[in-house]
Amino acid sequence: MVLITLVSSDEQNFPVERELLKQSGTIETLIVNMNLDDEDTDAAAMPIPLPNVKGDVLEKVIQWMEHHKGDPVKEGDNEDNNAEIVVPQWDDDFFKPAMYGSKHLELTVAASYLDIKNLLTLSCKAISNTFKGKTGPQIREEWGVPNEFTPEEEEAIRKENEWSE
Amino acid sequence: MGNLLSRPSPPSVPRNLDSIPRDALNHILFFLDLPDRLNMRLVCSGLERRISKTTFYNFRPGTSELDDLEIGSPPQNAHQISIRFGSRKIKKFDPFRSEELMHFLSRLFDKGRVNSISLRLVNFNIYHTSYIESILENITYKSITIAVDSHGFHPILSEYIRKNHAKITHIAASECLLNSGEFRIPRLPSVLSFGSRKSKPQKLEDEAFLNLLNERHGEYVLRSACQSELTLLKAILTINDCPVTQDVEFEIGSSVLSSFFHLIGCGFLPGVGFITLDNDDFFVDNPRDDADRWTRATIVQHARTIAVFVGPTPLAPCLAGVRITNQHPLWRHHSTWPPLHLYPAQWKRFRLNEGSAWLDIQIASI
Incomplete structure (x- = not known):
């Protein structure tokens, strides 16, 4: 089994099975461009630094990739199909502990940066599910966002949001 | 190793909803329908500002009877222009104050993406097709349905149809208009129906x-x-x-x-x-x-x-x-x-x- 080492922004090393990394478009491109697959070169042993992906977030990303090992990797964006996507139970449980916090947002940003399409889609869908059918103040409360609006500003937006009939 | 490190830096780490990078925010908003998108504007001023810079997707009209986006004139007031996204209720705008509609759309999104658009009984004698084109300027769509009657028909519509012929799938022209002989349109290879x-x-x-x-x-x-x-x-x-x-x-x-x-x-x-x-x-x-x-x-x-x-x-x-x-x-x-x-x-x-x-x-x- 070929292992490639990922290095997080806080200098933590994560040896990861080569096969798993095919889920990340960014890392896959690096591996191919840098000949990291060529065991006869020094490059094969080269670690891949991932600046700004912290160790705890990278650990979650790897955990997610391990569970989804072998899943087909999405090619491009089929928006019509994406609209109806449902977050599977395992993924829902995976996201739940970090929900309503910056960790989930960091995971989403990491998925975007590493170009892990399935993780990005499911993560964003899970976040959007927390907004569905909620009012602005409810979302504020759940996500711990301070209210910056004056009553007048809030009323003006509410009025703009109104639709006739 | 030098090449690895010279990659563009990733976005900074988000601390709260307000600081989600634009791409991720677009992705999240993709899954939200219009009412939820509107509610998101009431969360904080940062989101309120940033949502108008994102892409609005509307592929779910809720019923196959409705197009994703309808621009039309209400039957009771042919001078008014209205806009409806999917099954969302209609927003009406006063005639001759087109800036209101444009402002409304610019506050709602930067770019829009929908499957189908219908132009329903728009009075083209009042609203020039260039006005319709300016509404749709930042909206990507796959197909157009046009319903027009003899009151709303203007020869300029034929030119609009000619320009957009590849996207027009349905045309409903009133009996009176078709019999008048004024409704001359170019050959439409994609049209699926006249009328319903x-x-x-x-x-x-x-x-x-x-x-x-x-x-x-x-x-x-x-x-x-x-x-x-x-x-x-x-x-x-x-x-x-x-x-x-x-x-x-x-x-x-x-x-x-x-x-x-x-x-x-x-x-x-x-x-x-x-x-x-x-x-x-x-x-x-x-x-x-x-x-x-x-x-x-x-x-x-x-x-x-x-x-x-x-x-x-x-x-x-x-x-x-x-x-x-x-x-x-x-x-x-x-x-x-x-x-x-x-x-x-x-x-x-x-x-x-x-x-x-x-x-x-x-x-x-x-």
Whole structure:
């Protein structure tokens, strides 16, 4: 089994099975461009630094990739199909502990940066599910966002949001 | 290693909803419908500001009856312009204050992406097509439906249709407008229907009906009333001449249909509206004195053989889900029409002398 080492922004090393990394478009491109697959070169042993992906977030990303090992990797964006996507139970449980916090947002940003399409889609869908059918103040409360609006500003937006009939 | 480190830096780590990078925010908003998107603007000023810079997706009108985005004029006030996203209620705007609508849209999104758009009874004598184009400037869409009546029609619409012909899939023009002869539009290869299958057939003058057939649009349903057996014969010959597939559905008075069968020399008529062939395959309608009873007919050109379906059942359910087994080169790749022998129908075949050539006509009752 070929292992490639990922290095997080806080200098933590994560040896990861080569096969798993095919889920990340960014890392896959690096591996191919840098000949990291060529065991006869020094490059094969080269670690891949991932600046700004912290160790705890990278650990979650790897955990997610391990569970989804072998899943087909999405090619491009089929928006019509994406609209109806449902977050599977395992993924829902995976996201739940970090929900309503910056960790989930960091995971989403990491998925975007590493170009892990399935993780990005499911993560964003899970976040959007927390907004569905909620009012602005409810979302504020759940996500711990301070209210910056004056009553007048809030009323003006509410009025703009109104639709006739 | 130098190359690895020279990659563009990733976005900074988000601390809260307000600081989500734009791409991720776009991705999250993709899954939200309009009401939720509007509610998101009430979370904090940062989101309120940033949402107007994102892309709005609306692929879920909630019902197949509705297009993703409808721009129209309310029936009670043709001077007003309204906008509706999917099943969301309508937002109306005062006439001649177009900046209100543009401001509203600019606050809602930076770019919009929808599947279908309908321009419904927009009064093009008041609202120039350039105004419609400015509304749609930042919106990507795949298809357009246009419904227009004689009050709202302006010749400039023909130019708009010409420019957007590849995206126009449905056109509903009022009976009055079609019969007026003013509604001249270019050939539309993608048009699927004139009018709606659910609406009553339009009582078109024979000339207007044949003019539309002569335009040789693609596959479409033209709900029309055919008023004479000669018109029906001309319709069959016109469709036969067309190099692309045409599916024309219209309604024929029982007496016209009877006369048509006489004209092509098949069967004899013991009474109005009742046609007898060798084994009484055709029972057009109750043979009463009501000569105005209508029968639905569908004419399909299939590999240069004309098929005429006669009967009260719409053709579409018979076509669904059947695959072509001997594809004709003229068929479009998306066509799902089967060879004629697969239709659940009793067939009669006739040959009609069309000048120097013979035209095969197959007629079936469904």
